[in-house]
Amino acid sequence: MASAVSTGEMVAAVLADLVGRIEQRLPAAVEDEYDGVHRLRTSVRRLRTALSVFGHHLRGRPTKALRRDLGDLGALLGVPRDLEVRADLLDDLLERLELGDLRADLVDPLRLEHGGAHRTFAAWSGGAAAADLRATLAEWSAGPPLKRPDKPAEEVASGLVLGQADVTLGLVPDVLAEASPEALHELRKKARRLRHTAEAVTKEPVALLGADVVDLGAAGSAIQSRLGDHRDALLLAEHVERTAPAMAPYSAVAATARELACEALAGLPDDVERLAEARDRLR
Template sequence: MGGVTDASAAELLTGAVGDLVADLRRLRAPALADEPDAVHQLRTTVRRLRNLLAGYRRYLRRKPADDLRARLASYGALLGEGRDLEVRADDCRRVLAELDRGDLLDDLVAPLLAGHAAEHARLVAWNATDEAAALDAVLDSWAARLPLRRKRAARSARSAGRHVVRREAGRVLDRADAAGETSHDVRKAARRLRHVAEVAGDDRAAALGKEIQSCLGEHRDAVLLAGYLWSAGGPAVLVAHVEVLAGRALADLPDALRRLRALHEA
Protein backbone atom coordinates (compact mmCIF):
# COMPACT_ATOMS: atom_id res chain seq x y z
CA MET A 1 0.00 0.00 0.00
CA GLY A 2 1.81 3.04 -1.23
CA GLY A 3 1.43 6.22 0.75
CA VAL A 4 0.96 4.70 4.22
CA THR A 5 3.92 4.87 6.60
CA ASP A 6 4.52 2.95 9.82
CA ALA A 7 2.24 5.35 11.68
CA SER A 8 -0.50 3.98 13.90
CA ALA A 9 -4.10 3.68 12.85
CA ALA A 10 -4.87 6.42 15.38
CA GLU A 11 -2.47 8.80 13.67
CA LEU A 12 -3.81 7.92 10.22
CA LEU A 13 -7.42 8.48 11.29
CA THR A 14 -6.65 11.68 13.17
CA GLY A 15 -5.00 13.16 10.09
CA ALA A 16 -7.64 11.96 7.64
CA VAL A 17 -10.62 13.07 9.73
CA GLY A 18 -8.97 16.42 10.47
CA ASP A 19 -8.40 17.05 6.76
CA LEU A 20 -12.00 16.17 5.87
CA VAL A 21 -13.47 18.37 8.61
CA ALA A 22 -11.30 21.24 7.36
CA ASP A 23 -12.57 20.61 3.83
CA LEU A 24 -16.18 20.65 5.04
CA ARG A 25 -15.64 24.05 6.58
CA ARG A 26 -13.79 25.40 3.54
CA LEU A 27 -16.44 24.24 1.07
CA ARG A 28 -19.49 25.49 2.94
CA ALA A 29 -19.37 29.13 1.83
CA PRO A 30 -18.91 28.33 -1.89
CA ALA A 31 -21.74 25.78 -1.68
CA LEU A 32 -24.10 28.25 -0.02
CA ALA A 33 -23.22 30.75 -2.75
CA ASP A 34 -24.01 28.03 -5.32
CA GLU A 35 -20.64 28.40 -6.99
CA PRO A 36 -19.98 25.93 -9.84
CA ASP A 37 -19.41 22.38 -8.56
CA ALA A 38 -19.25 23.56 -4.93
CA VAL A 39 -22.28 21.60 -3.70
CA HIS A 40 -20.92 18.50 -5.44
CA GLN A 41 -17.54 18.89 -3.71
CA LEU A 42 -19.18 19.42 -0.34
CA ARG A 43 -21.47 16.41 -0.79
CA THR A 44 -18.51 14.26 -1.84
CA THR A 45 -16.57 15.35 1.25
CA VAL A 46 -19.52 14.44 3.48
CA ARG A 47 -19.62 11.01 1.85
CA ARG A 48 -15.87 10.55 2.26
CA LEU A 49 -16.10 11.25 5.98
CA ARG A 50 -19.11 8.96 6.43
CA ASN A 51 -17.37 6.16 4.56
CA LEU A 52 -14.15 6.61 6.52
CA LEU A 53 -16.10 6.32 9.78
CA ALA A 54 -17.88 3.22 8.49
CA GLY A 55 -14.81 1.53 7.06
CA TYR A 56 -12.68 2.13 10.17
CA ARG A 57 -15.57 1.66 12.62
CA ARG A 58 -13.70 -0.98 14.63
CA TYR A 59 -11.12 1.64 15.60
CA LEU A 60 -13.67 4.20 16.82
CA ARG A 61 -16.05 4.26 19.76
CA ARG A 62 -19.41 3.16 18.44
CA LYS A 63 -21.85 5.68 19.93
CA PRO A 64 -20.10 8.92 18.88
CA ALA A 65 -19.21 7.46 15.49
CA ASP A 66 -22.81 6.38 14.85
CA ASP A 67 -24.05 9.80 15.95
CA LEU A 68 -21.76 11.65 13.55
CA ARG A 69 -22.57 9.29 10.69
CA ALA A 70 -26.29 9.87 11.22
CA ARG A 71 -25.83 13.65 11.23
CA LEU A 72 -23.72 13.46 8.07
CA ALA A 73 -26.33 11.25 6.39
CA SER A 74 -29.00 13.90 6.95
CA TYR A 75 -26.68 16.64 5.72
CA GLY A 76 -25.69 14.63 2.67
CA ALA A 77 -29.32 13.93 1.79
CA LEU A 78 -30.07 17.65 1.91
CA LEU A 79 -27.12 18.42 -0.36
CA GLY A 80 -28.13 15.61 -2.67
CA GLU A 81 -31.61 16.91 -3.44
CA GLY A 82 -30.33 19.98 -5.24
CA ARG A 83 -27.24 18.32 -6.67
CA ASP A 84 -29.23 15.51 -8.32
CA LEU A 85 -31.47 18.05 -10.06
CA GLU A 86 -28.40 19.96 -11.20
CA VAL A 87 -26.86 16.81 -12.68
CA ARG A 88 -30.12 15.87 -14.39
CA ALA A 89 -30.39 19.33 -15.91
CA ASP A 90 -26.82 19.13 -17.24
CA ASP A 91 -27.40 15.64 -18.64
CA CYS A 92 -30.69 16.69 -20.21
CA ARG A 93 -29.08 19.73 -21.80
CA ARG A 94 -26.30 17.57 -23.23
CA VAL A 95 -28.69 14.98 -24.68
CA LEU A 96 -30.83 17.67 -26.28
CA ALA A 97 -27.71 19.10 -27.91
CA GLU A 98 -26.67 15.64 -29.18
CA LEU A 99 -30.05 15.20 -30.87
CA ASP A 100 -30.33 18.82 -31.98
CA ARG A 101 -33.49 19.40 -29.94
CA GLY A 102 -32.70 22.76 -28.38
CA ASP A 103 -36.34 23.66 -28.89
CA LEU A 104 -37.15 21.51 -25.84
CA LEU A 105 -34.86 23.33 -23.38
CA ASP A 106 -37.65 25.42 -21.86
CA ASP A 107 -39.96 22.44 -21.49
CA LEU A 108 -37.46 19.94 -20.11
CA VAL A 109 -34.48 21.75 -18.56
CA ALA A 110 -36.12 24.82 -17.06
CA PRO A 111 -38.25 22.82 -14.54
CA LEU A 112 -35.13 21.03 -13.31
CA LEU A 113 -33.28 24.30 -12.81
CA ALA A 114 -36.26 25.72 -10.93
CA GLY A 115 -36.29 22.67 -8.68
CA HIS A 116 -32.58 23.03 -8.07
CA ALA A 117 -33.03 26.68 -7.07
CA ALA A 118 -35.75 25.74 -4.58
CA GLU A 119 -33.60 23.01 -3.04
CA HIS A 120 -30.64 25.35 -2.78
CA ALA A 121 -32.78 27.89 -0.93
CA ARG A 122 -33.71 25.08 1.49
CA LEU A 123 -30.02 24.31 2.02
CA VAL A 124 -29.26 27.96 2.79
CA ALA A 125 -32.14 28.12 5.26
CA TRP A 126 -31.04 24.88 6.97
CA ASN A 127 -27.57 26.31 7.51
CA ALA A 128 -29.05 28.76 10.05
CA THR A 129 -30.85 26.08 12.09
CA ASP A 130 -30.00 24.49 15.44
CA GLU A 131 -29.40 21.21 13.61
CA ALA A 132 -26.63 22.81 11.56
CA ALA A 133 -25.09 24.31 14.70
CA ALA A 134 -25.21 20.90 16.41
CA LEU A 135 -23.38 19.31 13.48
CA ASP A 136 -20.71 22.00 13.68
CA ALA A 137 -20.25 21.34 17.40
CA VAL A 138 -19.82 17.61 16.81
CA LEU A 139 -17.32 18.24 14.01
CA ASP A 140 -15.38 20.60 16.28
CA SER A 141 -15.14 17.92 18.95
CA TRP A 142 -13.93 15.33 16.45
CA ALA A 143 -11.33 17.72 15.04
CA ALA A 144 -10.05 18.36 18.55
CA ARG A 145 -9.95 14.72 19.68
CA LEU A 146 -11.12 11.54 17.94
CA PRO A 147 -13.17 9.09 20.05
CA LEU A 148 -10.78 6.20 19.40
CA ARG A 149 -10.73 2.70 20.76
CA ARG A 150 -7.22 3.26 21.98
CA LYS A 151 -5.88 -0.27 22.18
CA ARG A 152 -7.09 -1.26 18.73
CA ALA A 153 -6.14 2.09 17.17
CA ALA A 154 -2.56 1.63 18.38
CA ARG A 155 -1.93 -1.04 15.73
CA SER A 156 -0.08 -0.01 12.59
CA ALA A 157 -1.90 1.99 9.93
CA ARG A 158 -0.61 -0.39 7.28
CA SER A 159 -2.04 -3.46 8.99
CA ALA A 160 -5.34 -1.75 9.76
CA GLY A 161 -5.63 -0.49 6.19
CA ARG A 162 -5.08 -3.93 4.68
CA HIS A 163 -7.79 -5.37 6.91
CA VAL A 164 -10.28 -2.59 6.17
CA VAL A 165 -9.72 -2.63 2.40
CA ARG A 166 -10.06 -6.39 2.22
CA ARG A 167 -13.32 -6.29 4.15
CA GLU A 168 -14.75 -3.52 1.98
CA ALA A 169 -13.74 -5.26 -1.25
CA GLY A 170 -15.51 -8.38 -0.03
CA ARG A 171 -18.54 -6.27 0.77
CA VAL A 172 -18.74 -5.05 -2.84
CA LEU A 173 -18.48 -8.58 -4.19
CA ASP A 174 -21.02 -9.98 -1.71
CA ARG A 175 -23.56 -7.36 -2.75
CA ALA A 176 -22.92 -8.00 -6.42
CA ASP A 177 -23.57 -11.70 -5.85
CA ALA A 178 -26.65 -11.17 -3.68
CA ALA A 179 -28.41 -8.22 -5.27
CA GLY A 180 -27.06 -8.23 -8.83
CA GLU A 181 -24.14 -6.37 -10.34
CA THR A 182 -26.17 -3.27 -11.19
CA SER A 183 -27.79 -2.77 -7.79
CA HIS A 184 -27.71 0.49 -5.86
CA ASP A 185 -26.04 -1.37 -2.97
CA VAL A 186 -23.08 -2.31 -5.16
CA ARG A 187 -22.54 1.31 -6.19
CA LYS A 188 -22.58 2.50 -2.58
CA ALA A 189 -20.26 -0.30 -1.48
CA ALA A 190 -17.83 0.50 -4.31
CA ARG A 191 -17.80 4.15 -3.29
CA ARG A 192 -16.96 3.19 0.30
CA LEU A 193 -14.21 0.89 -0.94
CA ARG A 194 -12.76 3.72 -3.00
CA HIS A 195 -12.78 6.16 -0.10
CA VAL A 196 -11.25 3.88 2.51
CA ALA A 197 -8.68 2.52 0.04
CA GLU A 198 -7.57 6.08 -0.77
CA VAL A 199 -6.99 6.73 2.93
CA ALA A 200 -5.24 3.37 3.36
CA GLY A 201 -2.99 4.07 0.36
CA ASP A 202 -4.16 1.05 -1.67
CA ASP A 203 -4.15 2.54 -5.16
CA ARG A 204 -5.32 -0.62 -6.96
CA ALA A 205 -8.37 -1.14 -4.78
CA ALA A 206 -9.19 2.58 -4.89
CA ALA A 207 -9.04 2.60 -8.70
CA LEU A 208 -11.30 -0.43 -8.98
CA GLY A 209 -13.77 1.03 -6.49
CA LYS A 210 -13.84 4.24 -8.53
CA GLU A 211 -14.31 2.35 -11.80
CA ILE A 212 -17.23 0.30 -10.48
CA GLN A 213 -18.79 3.36 -8.85
CA SER A 214 -18.46 5.36 -12.09
CA CYS A 215 -20.05 2.68 -14.25
CA LEU A 216 -23.01 2.35 -11.92
CA GLY A 217 -23.28 6.08 -11.32
CA GLU A 218 -23.48 6.85 -15.03
CA HIS A 219 -26.04 4.07 -15.44
CA ARG A 220 -28.18 5.40 -12.59
CA ASP A 221 -28.05 8.98 -13.90
CA ALA A 222 -29.15 7.80 -17.34
CA VAL A 223 -31.98 5.67 -15.93
CA LEU A 224 -33.25 8.57 -13.82
CA LEU A 225 -33.01 10.94 -16.77
CA ALA A 226 -34.96 8.54 -18.98
CA GLY A 227 -37.66 8.30 -16.30
CA TYR A 228 -37.82 12.07 -16.02
CA LEU A 229 -38.05 12.56 -19.78
CA TRP A 230 -40.84 10.01 -20.02
CA SER A 231 -42.85 11.56 -17.19
CA ALA A 232 -42.30 15.06 -18.61
CA GLY A 233 -43.67 14.05 -22.00
CA GLY A 234 -40.36 14.03 -23.86
CA PRO A 235 -40.28 12.48 -27.34
CA ALA A 236 -39.90 8.70 -27.42
CA VAL A 237 -36.75 9.00 -29.51
CA LEU A 238 -35.18 11.05 -26.72
CA VAL A 239 -36.07 8.48 -24.07
CA ALA A 240 -34.75 5.65 -26.26
CA HIS A 241 -31.47 7.49 -26.80
CA VAL A 242 -30.94 7.87 -23.04
CA GLU A 243 -31.82 4.21 -22.44
CA VAL A 244 -29.08 3.24 -24.90
CA LEU A 245 -26.65 5.41 -22.93
CA ALA A 246 -27.70 3.62 -19.74
CA GLY A 247 -26.82 0.27 -21.29
CA ARG A 248 -23.47 1.49 -22.56
CA ALA A 249 -22.50 2.72 -19.10
CA LEU A 250 -22.44 -0.89 -17.88
CA ALA A 251 -20.17 -2.23 -20.62
CA ASP A 252 -17.02 -2.34 -18.46
CA LEU A 253 -18.69 -3.32 -15.19
CA PRO A 254 -18.34 -7.14 -15.38
CA ASP A 255 -14.62 -6.88 -16.11
CA ALA A 256 -14.07 -4.39 -13.28
CA LEU A 257 -15.81 -6.73 -10.84
CA ARG A 258 -13.78 -9.65 -12.15
CA ARG A 259 -10.54 -7.74 -11.53
CA LEU A 260 -11.69 -6.78 -8.04
CA ARG A 261 -12.47 -10.42 -7.29
CA ALA A 262 -9.00 -11.45 -8.48
CA LEU A 263 -7.39 -8.78 -6.29
CA HIS A 264 -9.49 -9.83 -3.30
CA GLU A 265 -8.61 -13.51 -3.71
CA ALA A 266 -4.89 -12.95 -4.33
Protein backbone atom coordinates in the same frame (compact mmCIF):
# COMPACT_ATOMS: atom_id res chain seq x y z
CA MET B 1 2.88 9.27 7.72
CA ALA B 2 5.40 6.72 8.97
CA SER B 3 4.47 3.04 8.78
CA ALA B 4 4.98 2.59 12.55
CA VAL B 5 2.06 4.83 13.52
CA SER B 6 -0.85 3.54 15.56
CA THR B 7 -4.41 3.05 14.39
CA GLY B 8 -5.49 5.89 16.65
CA GLU B 9 -3.09 8.27 14.94
CA MET B 10 -4.26 7.10 11.52
CA VAL B 11 -7.95 7.47 12.31
CA ALA B 12 -7.46 10.89 13.90
CA ALA B 13 -5.51 12.12 10.87
CA VAL B 14 -8.10 10.87 8.37
CA LEU B 15 -11.02 12.37 10.29
CA ALA B 16 -9.32 15.74 10.85
CA ASP B 17 -8.50 15.98 7.14
CA LEU B 18 -12.08 15.21 6.11
CA VAL B 19 -13.54 17.66 8.62
CA GLY B 20 -11.20 20.29 7.21
CA ARG B 21 -12.43 19.61 3.70
CA ILE B 22 -16.04 20.04 4.77
CA GLU B 23 -15.29 23.38 6.40
CA GLN B 24 -13.29 24.49 3.37
CA ARG B 25 -15.98 23.52 0.88
CA LEU B 26 -19.03 24.78 2.74
CA PRO B 27 -18.88 28.43 1.56
CA ALA B 28 -18.74 27.48 -2.14
CA ALA B 29 -21.69 25.15 -1.70
CA VAL B 30 -23.74 27.83 0.07
CA GLU B 31 -23.00 30.28 -2.76
CA ASP B 32 -23.89 27.58 -5.33
CA GLU B 33 -20.58 27.99 -7.10
CA TYR B 34 -19.76 25.56 -9.89
CA ASP B 35 -19.42 22.04 -8.46
CA GLY B 36 -19.68 23.45 -4.94
CA VAL B 37 -22.57 21.31 -3.75
CA HIS B 38 -21.07 18.22 -5.37
CA ARG B 39 -17.70 18.71 -3.70
CA LEU B 40 -19.23 19.26 -0.29
CA ARG B 41 -21.54 16.27 -0.66
CA THR B 42 -18.57 14.09 -1.61
CA SER B 43 -16.66 15.21 1.48
CA VAL B 44 -19.65 14.48 3.69
CA ARG B 45 -19.94 11.00 2.17
CA ARG B 46 -16.24 10.35 2.66
CA LEU B 47 -16.48 11.28 6.33
CA ARG B 48 -19.52 9.04 6.84
CA THR B 49 -17.63 6.20 5.17
CA ALA B 50 -14.61 6.75 7.41
CA LEU B 51 -16.78 6.73 10.54
CA SER B 52 -18.28 3.43 9.44
CA VAL B 53 -15.11 1.74 8.21
CA PHE B 54 -13.14 2.77 11.30
CA GLY B 55 -16.12 2.08 13.53
CA HIS B 56 -14.37 -0.63 15.57
CA HIS B 57 -11.88 1.99 16.67
CA LEU B 58 -14.43 4.67 17.62
CA ARG B 59 -16.89 4.83 20.51
CA GLY B 60 -20.29 3.80 19.30
CA ARG B 61 -22.78 6.36 20.60
CA PRO B 62 -21.08 9.59 19.43
CA THR B 63 -20.12 7.95 16.14
CA LYS B 64 -23.68 6.88 15.46
CA ALA B 65 -24.98 10.36 16.27
CA LEU B 66 -22.48 12.06 13.96
CA ARG B 67 -23.19 9.64 11.12
CA ARG B 68 -26.90 10.39 11.50
CA ASP B 69 -26.34 14.15 11.36
CA LEU B 70 -24.04 13.82 8.36
CA GLY B 71 -26.64 11.62 6.69
CA ASP B 72 -29.20 14.37 7.13
CA LEU B 73 -26.81 16.88 5.58
CA GLY B 74 -26.03 14.51 2.73
CA ALA B 75 -29.73 14.10 2.00
CA LEU B 76 -30.19 17.87 2.03
CA LEU B 77 -27.33 18.29 -0.43
CA GLY B 78 -28.51 15.39 -2.56
CA VAL B 79 -31.69 17.12 -3.71
CA PRO B 80 -30.07 20.09 -5.49
CA ARG B 81 -27.16 17.97 -6.71
CA ASP B 82 -29.38 15.30 -8.28
CA LEU B 83 -31.49 17.97 -9.97
CA GLU B 84 -28.34 19.65 -11.27
CA VAL B 85 -27.02 16.37 -12.70
CA ARG B 86 -30.34 15.58 -14.34
CA ALA B 87 -30.66 19.03 -15.89
CA ASP B 88 -27.09 18.96 -17.22
CA LEU B 89 -27.48 15.47 -18.66
CA LEU B 90 -30.78 16.38 -20.27
CA ASP B 91 -29.32 19.57 -21.71
CA ASP B 92 -26.49 17.58 -23.31
CA LEU B 93 -28.89 14.97 -24.61
CA LEU B 94 -31.16 17.56 -26.24
CA GLU B 95 -28.16 19.11 -27.96
CA ARG B 96 -27.06 15.68 -29.21
CA LEU B 97 -30.53 15.01 -30.59
CA GLU B 98 -30.84 18.55 -32.01
CA LEU B 99 -33.95 19.11 -29.91
CA GLY B 100 -32.95 22.35 -28.23
CA ASP B 101 -36.48 23.71 -28.55
CA LEU B 102 -37.53 21.27 -25.81
CA ARG B 103 -35.33 22.91 -23.17
CA ALA B 104 -38.11 25.17 -21.95
CA ASP B 105 -40.34 22.15 -21.34
CA LEU B 106 -37.77 19.73 -19.95
CA VAL B 107 -34.69 21.54 -18.59
CA ASP B 108 -35.99 24.86 -17.28
CA PRO B 109 -38.33 23.28 -14.70
CA LEU B 110 -35.41 21.26 -13.33
CA ARG B 111 -33.25 24.39 -13.05
CA LEU B 112 -36.08 26.14 -11.22
CA GLU B 113 -36.54 23.21 -8.84
CA HIS B 114 -32.79 23.09 -8.26
CA GLY B 115 -32.83 26.75 -7.21
CA GLY B 116 -35.49 26.09 -4.61
CA ALA B 117 -33.68 23.05 -3.25
CA HIS B 118 -30.45 25.00 -2.98
CA ARG B 119 -32.16 27.80 -1.10
CA THR B 120 -33.41 25.22 1.41
CA PHE B 121 -29.83 24.06 1.98
CA ALA B 122 -28.53 27.63 2.19
CA ALA B 123 -31.15 28.47 4.81
CA TRP B 124 -30.13 25.39 6.82
CA SER B 125 -26.47 26.44 6.66
CA GLY B 126 -27.26 29.63 8.57
CA GLY B 127 -29.31 27.95 11.27
CA ALA B 128 -28.80 26.31 14.63
CA ALA B 129 -28.56 22.74 13.29
CA ALA B 130 -25.66 23.69 11.03
CA ALA B 131 -23.90 25.51 13.87
CA ASP B 132 -24.30 22.48 16.13
CA LEU B 133 -22.92 20.15 13.46
CA ARG B 134 -19.92 22.37 12.81
CA ALA B 135 -19.18 22.54 16.53
CA THR B 136 -19.34 18.74 16.75
CA LEU B 137 -17.05 18.38 13.74
CA ALA B 138 -14.54 20.75 15.34
CA GLU B 139 -14.52 18.58 18.48
CA TRP B 140 -13.94 15.44 16.41
CA SER B 141 -11.16 17.12 14.48
CA ALA B 142 -9.42 18.09 17.71
CA GLY B 143 -9.76 14.64 19.25
CA PRO B 144 -12.11 11.85 18.08
CA PRO B 145 -13.54 9.40 20.65
CA LEU B 146 -11.12 6.54 19.99
CA LYS B 147 -11.03 3.01 21.28
CA ARG B 148 -8.39 0.33 20.67
CA PRO B 149 -6.04 3.04 19.34
CA ASP B 150 -2.73 1.22 19.81
CA LYS B 151 -2.91 -1.41 17.08
CA PRO B 152 -0.45 -1.03 14.18
CA ALA B 153 -2.11 1.19 11.59
CA GLU B 154 -0.70 -0.53 8.51
CA GLU B 155 -2.07 -3.93 9.51
CA VAL B 156 -5.49 -2.51 10.31
CA ALA B 157 -5.63 -0.44 7.10
CA SER B 158 -4.74 -3.43 4.93
CA GLY B 159 -7.43 -5.53 6.53
CA LEU B 160 -10.06 -2.83 6.09
CA VAL B 161 -9.30 -2.33 2.41
CA LEU B 162 -9.33 -6.06 1.68
CA GLY B 163 -12.56 -6.42 3.60
CA GLN B 164 -14.24 -3.75 1.48
CA ALA B 165 -12.97 -5.40 -1.71
CA ASP B 166 -14.36 -8.76 -0.59
CA VAL B 167 -17.74 -7.23 0.20
CA THR B 168 -17.90 -5.53 -3.20
CA LEU B 169 -16.88 -8.62 -5.15
CA GLY B 170 -19.22 -10.77 -3.09
CA LEU B 171 -22.19 -8.86 -4.51
CA VAL B 172 -21.16 -9.31 -8.13
CA PRO B 173 -22.60 -12.75 -9.02
CA ASP B 174 -26.11 -11.89 -7.82
CA VAL B 175 -25.95 -8.38 -9.25
CA LEU B 176 -24.92 -9.56 -12.71
CA ALA B 177 -27.57 -12.26 -12.65
CA GLU B 178 -30.34 -9.93 -11.53
CA ALA B 179 -29.16 -6.67 -13.14
CA SER B 180 -31.97 -4.75 -11.46
CA PRO B 181 -31.54 -1.02 -10.85
CA GLU B 182 -31.66 -1.65 -7.10
CA ALA B 183 -28.96 -4.34 -7.18
CA LEU B 184 -26.72 -2.27 -9.44
CA HIS B 185 -27.12 0.74 -7.15
CA GLU B 186 -26.12 -1.36 -4.15
CA LEU B 187 -22.99 -2.51 -5.97
CA ARG B 188 -22.23 1.09 -6.83
CA LYS B 189 -22.43 2.10 -3.17
CA LYS B 190 -20.12 -0.72 -2.12
CA ALA B 191 -17.62 0.21 -4.86
CA ARG B 192 -17.71 3.84 -3.71
CA ARG B 193 -17.10 2.74 -0.13
CA LEU B 194 -14.12 0.68 -1.28
CA ARG B 195 -12.73 3.62 -3.23
CA HIS B 196 -13.08 5.99 -0.29
CA THR B 197 -11.45 3.50 2.08
CA ALA B 198 -8.50 2.90 -0.24
CA GLU B 199 -7.99 6.59 -0.86
CA ALA B 200 -8.14 7.38 2.85
CA VAL B 201 -5.13 5.16 3.55
CA THR B 202 -3.08 5.86 0.41
CA LYS B 203 -3.34 9.65 0.14
CA GLU B 204 -2.08 12.37 2.44
CA PRO B 205 -2.22 12.93 5.33
CA VAL B 206 -2.01 9.16 5.94
CA ALA B 207 -0.43 7.60 2.82
CA LEU B 208 0.33 4.32 4.59
CA LEU B 209 -0.29 1.82 1.80
CA GLY B 210 1.14 1.64 -1.69
CA ALA B 211 0.46 1.10 -5.36
CA ASP B 212 -1.53 -2.14 -5.07
CA VAL B 213 -4.08 -0.45 -2.82
CA VAL B 214 -4.15 2.58 -5.14
CA ASP B 215 -5.04 0.15 -7.95
CA LEU B 216 -7.76 -1.37 -5.80
CA GLY B 217 -9.29 2.04 -5.16
CA ALA B 218 -9.08 2.93 -8.86
CA ALA B 219 -10.89 -0.29 -9.76
CA GLY B 220 -13.63 0.55 -7.27
CA SER B 221 -13.82 4.06 -8.70
CA ALA B 222 -14.27 2.70 -12.23
CA ILE B 223 -17.22 0.56 -11.13
CA GLN B 224 -18.73 3.45 -9.18
CA SER B 225 -18.43 5.79 -12.16
CA ARG B 226 -19.86 3.31 -14.65
CA LEU B 227 -22.82 2.47 -12.46
CA GLY B 228 -23.33 6.15 -11.71
CA ASP B 229 -23.59 6.91 -15.41
CA HIS B 230 -26.06 4.05 -15.77
CA ARG B 231 -28.22 5.24 -12.90
CA ASP B 232 -28.22 8.89 -13.99
CA ALA B 233 -29.34 7.96 -17.52
CA LEU B 234 -31.97 5.54 -16.27
CA LEU B 235 -33.44 8.05 -13.81
CA LEU B 236 -33.47 10.66 -16.57
CA ALA B 237 -35.43 8.33 -18.85
CA GLU B 238 -37.93 7.64 -16.08
CA HIS B 239 -38.25 11.35 -15.34
CA VAL B 240 -39.03 12.20 -18.98
CA GLU B 241 -41.50 9.31 -19.26
CA ARG B 242 -43.22 10.46 -16.09
CA THR B 243 -43.41 14.19 -16.72
CA ALA B 244 -43.41 14.76 -20.49
CA PRO B 245 -46.16 14.02 -23.02
CA ALA B 246 -46.12 10.45 -24.32
CA MET B 247 -45.42 11.53 -27.87
CA ALA B 248 -42.55 12.27 -30.21
CA PRO B 249 -40.09 13.91 -29.83
CA TYR B 250 -40.25 13.45 -26.04
CA SER B 251 -40.35 9.68 -26.40
CA ALA B 252 -37.12 9.84 -28.42
CA VAL B 253 -35.41 11.61 -25.52
CA ALA B 254 -36.46 8.92 -23.07
CA ALA B 255 -35.47 6.13 -25.45
CA THR B 256 -32.02 7.63 -26.02
CA ALA B 257 -31.49 7.99 -22.28
CA ARG B 258 -32.30 4.30 -21.85
CA GLU B 259 -29.79 3.47 -24.59
CA LEU B 260 -27.14 5.45 -22.71
CA ALA B 261 -27.96 3.52 -19.55
CA CYS B 262 -27.45 0.21 -21.35
CA GLU B 263 -24.21 1.39 -22.96
CA ALA B 264 -22.84 2.36 -19.55
CA LEU B 265 -23.10 -1.26 -18.38
CA ALA B 266 -21.20 -2.73 -21.32
CA GLY B 267 -17.79 -2.64 -19.63
CA LEU B 268 -18.89 -3.70 -16.16
CA PRO B 269 -17.54 -7.29 -16.39
CA ASP B 270 -14.12 -5.94 -17.36
CA ASP B 271 -14.17 -3.50 -14.43
CA VAL B 272 -15.09 -6.32 -12.06
CA GLU B 273 -12.26 -8.46 -13.40
CA ARG B 274 -9.84 -5.59 -12.84
CA LEU B 275 -11.04 -5.29 -9.25
CA ALA B 276 -10.66 -9.02 -8.63
CA GLU B 277 -7.13 -8.98 -10.00
CA ALA B 278 -6.20 -6.00 -7.84
CA ARG B 279 -7.66 -7.73 -4.76
CA ASP B 280 -5.79 -10.96 -5.48
CA ARG B 281 -2.47 -9.11 -5.71
CA LEU B 282 -2.94 -8.05 -2.09
CA ARG B 283 -3.59 -11.57 -0.78
